[in-house]
Amino acid sequence: MNRDSLQIEEDTIDIKEIFRTLYRYKIMILLFVILFGCTSSYYAYFQPNLYKASATVEVGLDKHSSSGQDVLAMAMESGSMNAATEMELIQSRFLTEKALKEVDFTHKYYTTRKFKEIELYKESPFQVGMLKGYGISFDFYPVDEKHYRLIVEEAKDRHGNLWSYDKTLPYGEEIVTEHFHLNIVKTKEPQDTKYRFVILDPVNMAKNVARGVRVDQLSRYSTILEISYSDNVALRAQEFANALAKAYIEQNIEKKTQEATRTLDFVDKQLKAITENLKGSAIKLEEFKKSSNTVSLSAKAENILKQMSESETKLAEISMEDEMLNTLYKQMKSGQDSESITATGLVMVQAQISAMLKELHEVIAQHKILRETKTEMYPEVRRLKRVIAELKKNVLMTIESMSQSIKEKKALLERSISEQQKLLNQLPADERMYGQLQRKFVVNEKIYSYLLEKRSETAIIKASTVSKNRIIDKALYPESPIKPKRKMIVLVGLILGLILGIAVAFLREFLDDRIKEEEDVTKVTDVPVLGQIPHMKEINGAVQVFASPKSALAESFRNIRTNLQFMVRNTSTHVIAITSTIGGEGKTTTCINLGGIMSMADKKTVILNLDMRKPTLHEKFGLQNSKGMSTLLSGHTALGEVIQQTEYENLDIITSGPVPPNPSELIQSPLMEKVLEKLREVYDVIILDTPPIGLVTDARTLMSFADTSIYLLRADYSKKGFLHSIEKLSKEEISGLSIVLNDVKTSRHGYGYGYGYGYGYYEEDEK
Template sequence: MAAKEETELEEMIRNAGGMEAEEKEDAGDGLDITTLLQVARKSLPWIALLIALGLTGSWLFLRYTKPVYQSSSVIKIDERTEAGVLGMGSIGGAVEKRQELANLSGEVELIKSNLIYRRLKDSLALDVNYYVEGTVLESELYKRSPFKVEYAIKDPAFYNRKLNVNFLSPTQFRLSYLEAKEEISGDYIVGQPINIPGISLKLTTDSSFFDASALEAQFYFVILDDGSVNGYLNRNISVEIVNPEAHTVQIAFADFNPLKAQDIVNKIDTVYLQEKLAQKKEASDKSLRFLGEQTDVTNDKLQQAEDNLQSFARENKTYDVRGDAATVINKIADQEEKRQELLQRQSLLEDLSRLVEQDQITSNEDSTVAQSIPGLAELEDNRLMQEIEALNNQQWDLRRVLRSYKETTEAVKQRRVQLDFTKNTIRRLLDQNKELLQEQVNKMNRQRDELSAKLAGLPEKATQQARLQRPFELYEKTYVSLINRELEFRIGQAGTTADFQILSPASLPSAPISPVRAMVYAIGLAGGIVLGLGLIAVRYFLHDTVTNTRELERMTSAALLGVIPTYDKEKMTVSKLVVDKNPKSAISESIRSIRTNLDFIGSARKKRIISVTSTVSGEGKTFVTVNLGGIIALSEQRVIILDLDMRKPKVNLAFGTENVRGISTILIEKHTVEECIQHTDIPTLDFISAGPTPPNPSELILNPKFDELLAELHQQYDVILIDTPPVGLVTDGILIMRKADIPLYIVRAGYSKKAFLKNINKLMRTNNFTRLSTILNDASATGLAGYGYGYGYGYGQGYYDEPTPPKGIISRLRQRIS
């Protein structure tokens, strides 16, 4: 019962040990903050260099990039629809409200149109640009050029061509340019006409800017054609609606020269004002012409009616013939007045039909229907008024588009189609109104006939007088109305102002909008930091080898028995016994410390079997075995070293002897143990080499003869040190470790991969190696965690002739980075 409980307890301990090993293995896969900080600390000089390079790149970018300046102004546009101009406020108000945004968009397009550009080019000299070449960049000499050029181009090839000017003296200069990759130059006198095939020039100097420095500078000028100037304006101008509710628009212009940008924005404001005033004057003139024509026609009719009344008065010698016919006459007068209104509406509809049918709209000269007929307010058909207003807006839109586009463009065609559709709608509505008015006129005619029949019995003179009086009064009222309307238009024209205000005129920009120095330097700094962090990440992820005791303890559950520092006394091609040559050296002290730690694992006087293994060849397994055996032997204990790495024996090389016989010949009973034991310079240290390489090393180790060999050696020696094959390559080492009292596992700093440490945890879990301990070999000063020793030694070829120190380019890069 007690034995069963003890077995269960041991099983629980093994399970707990396995779980702890698994946790250690999982923890090794996580982020190692300490290693990351160590890598970051080593990378600080590189990070500082990358940041310096980033800032230097930002400085170079700013040095070789021309700054761009932007000047802007804000204007308020109070654009009114023609419905409001013609007095149709109740009808046009709703339409005007819906079209506010459309009108603002139209004004934006007008500002960016070729019409404004033409006025701008007439006001500013944008066709010739003057430059001076600097050390790095050229500068435009806007309004401060020491010379001016007058030109007449015959060959268009001279447009947009660089023409160099070098002053030889204040009165002489050299002009040069490239023609078919060949430089053509000539010396000329200032102010003298220059006739070159294809171009005529005249260069004059400006005393305000011409000084001694002009004789040393390199100048050139470029003559731009209209297309280049338009392209330059289109690329750099920006017109945006700032607030649709407030009708505000921002006009901005960007250029390398701040003064030029300011002048262009201010000049755009000016030419836009001139264009708006010209448009308003043109609309007023057309309205006045129409009113004048109607006034003349009405005046003629009124004069004729007056003549008729005068003739009647002369013939009848009286002005009042009413009598009993007064009541009937009043009715006829009222009826006739209504009839005349209908006839006037018919006339208005006819005039409207005639103007709608005419297609005389051009980009600058023709008026809209609403401008041509100021009496549209007398119509009572709201639908017709809306369509007329739509036609009016489409005519203005078409006029605006024709300023910038040709008739064949798609934008003009679409607006023509919309215009035709609106005209058809208006025709249909006009026909309906004509039919309705004709019916009313016919009805009024019948009523007039009835009243006239009633007057048949009345005195003929009264009837004739009333008939003559009616048109006179009607024409008199119409004439007075037209005179008043014409007077209002003339008063309005006298005080014509543009429908916009400059809220914020353009100012001289003091700082460039591009490049922004702070942003460029911030990008350079951020780029250097990002590259530095990337370098840290790369170095961290390439850091795949064990370098210090902290990593070893963190990633394995095995106890750390000790650390062997780097041995730098000599460069050895094979492992050697070195502790007997200098007992006071750092390496001897470190191995002596390992010997002391072994005493805590097992009693120093007890017979012990110690196996030494590693994951792969080249980690210092043989070196540690030989020197650990030497240190233990120097403590007056009898030690024998067995070389069981029969595939790649190296213990005999450490002692400088041959490998003619050894473990393999003992196990096949070719030699006895006494025949194979070899002595060393240390009296209490012996060894048995591996012997000739057998074809089946694993079978020999499983042979009972091996256990007999260990039992026999136990009788003669206190400690048996076994140099086993690497467990990462063959399984022989695991078989030997099972027979050992203390299995040791060698990890070489800077050589052993971190992935190898998982093999240690796996060995402990699967084979229950509770006493398995690790030794960190070839540790540098940083890997000793407080020791500070240093040594180095080299190894030969690895197991199965693998190169021990990696010599590839990638491997050397990894070593250098880590």
């Protein structure tokens, strides 16, 4: 139970020490907080605003049907697409270039307001046209209604040479120099005295702007995409987000229109050839009719010609399909980008190939997305690569199989036409010739009609093409910036300042070897602490305990007086030696006030100034120092001659006297002990103001004469290493050795020196 109580007490002391350290360095910590707060505020203020505008679009994914498509229906089918592919398309440089045609990123106009440079965009009072001089920073100063001043300060040309420019010019005039060619037109009255502008090269603009485009899928399975763009100009961010969404919709229409255009080109090419054949066959048929007077055929001939016409029409369609399959096969074998390959123009039996191509496109898109974050040796990347190769192989095998099937159909149709040709050859020559000419005319006419029909359908579709994608929400004007988070920056700065201030405080505390409080003493040595003396204010020409008898200082000396009574018994006279390690620890002042407090208790007290090297005691009382301990111990004066009375009752002083050449020998002389014996007969308390024990050995001799030895330490001045000297003295059996801690700041503890006494004693401290 006692151990637990002791542990709790130790923990409490540690926590108190932490708060004492923080309180001790509160000013420094506050300065760190203010410094970092001001720095972060400066940084936050001058950081340019960044605005984000977002538009949302719906991606209409293509859905291919497996039936109902004829020879040209697939000409209108785009390649398969998915949301990931569309996201990459939106972020492409190609689409950014289309959007940049509507939004100006090349002209940058700036002005300074409230010590911060801001971009004006469309609020600029002038416009610049440029043919040469991209990337040069120009300073623009309005002069009057018709003139301006243009300045370039130390720019570098392409050879690295410095050049400058400074001229006053009229608005609207072409300025042509070795380094730039521009024209500035005034659009409205300038509000500021200085502007700056930079015209960027439009060639590289798309690449730079595309980096700021962000596309997000609102949910994993959603076809709604959010197109965002961030810019330091709110209006430009809104305009570009909307322009990019619009460009995305338009490119989708252009893509479908391009496919329809390719179909129309294909049909027109076929129509051109068929038209020539149709005209030729019509002319030949007409000429034969005139030359042979044949105007009709027999029923048998018509039946043969009808069958031949149907077979030849089918053969022509199959031949076109075979040509398209061959083209697709060559594209696949050549290694062309498989995402751009479509089944344009294939008949409905090739819907299987279209489905396979769609699957191939999806796998390629997955592979492309994965390769953005994974290496080619990643297991899933390698798997998708194998799947792509297998799908390509299957497409090629399917095409080969279909080509073989078409060849077999063509062979059957050609045999059928050959057999019908034999039957036709059995007819009379005129009828046979007439039938052949009419058969060619009918076949060409059917193919011509079919192509005209498909051309009309494709033209209508092209004219009425709409995108399956649509804009859901246009970007709104961003009222507030997304960056910088100024409050957060300032808060982080304040917190960092606080943390660093506390860290430096504890580091200083760790490196600080000065004694600050009683606990620092008791941790190192077992020598008792007689008391603590608070920080005392200097009072000219007065002893503090007499000037303020009810102060905390006077009470602390009363406490020391009381404790001294318990240290010495059975003696009528109490000899007290007071020493310290070095000068400046308040030894003489302590002697004076201790002597004063003793005299106030009706004890006849004398103070001996034995610090003969640096005497200051006489100055405190305004006494003469022409004779004293040095003359007494050297035998030049008698004891009665050196004792000087002070203005205070029961308090006498023996000053040090003139500085002798041999103070140590005088103190160690037999006369010193005789002087003390004489003084014991007269005085109740004899206080010896000794030299610092850390500098000379005189104090050890004097401490051997004393009943009580007080070792004085000064808070925030004496080093902790001084405690080793005290430990050494305690082992030398110095009688009545104790410690007094001087100059303790009362604010360190937050309370007065209440050693069982009322607070009325300290009322003078509040005056």
